[in-house]
Amino acid sequence: MKEWLIEQEKIEKDKNNGIIQEKEKEKDQYVDKDVDEGVSSVSEFALNLALSSLALLALNQDNHEAIIDGNGIKIAVERIMQVAEHGHALGINIISSVDLLVHLLAFGSIDTQQQIQNSISLETLIKLKDDQYIGNEIQKLINAYTNPQEMKEYIQQRRNIERTI
Secondary structure, three states: OHHHHHHHHHHHHHHHHHHHHHHHHHHHHHHHHHHHHHHHHHHHHHHHHHHHHHHHHOOOHHHHHHHHHOOHHHHHHHHHHHHHHHOOOOOOOOHHHHHHHHHHHHHOOHHHHHHHHHHOOHHHHHHHOOOOOOHHHHHHHHHHHHOHHHHHHHHHHHHHHHHHO
16 A cells, blocks of 8 residues: 555656646746847847947958958848848848948958948949938948048048037
8 A cells, every 4th residue: 555655646746747847848938939039139239239339440441351351241231131132121220231331441442342342232222222211321331332432531521520529
């Protein structure tokens, strides 16, 4: 009889463990889902922050090699191409990508300018300039794409004005 009671207790414990394990699995699924959703939104925020930081660093040509080696051009172009192919998505903010490319074009070497021009076509940019959300930013990129020296002078003038304010 004692052995039977011990066996029944084991069965009951196993059942309880099974129920607890199932509940833990369910909880983990919800937590994983929340974490995944949080990570994707954090990743978008982090990516925009990183691209904005790179855009500021790109004002100094000494940083261009590191930006290019770190796939800065590739990532910025991919984000712009996503919008060109799929339309403006509220979850994707490409202004920091545009700023990065504008600064690389304006302050970059001829090789850097050529690399960007080989990565994204002027036709793609022209297609995007009518977008109500990003049209003005794309126009800046088109100006830098077609006349980097003029854009460099414009940025320098704007920075000088900002310093005096």
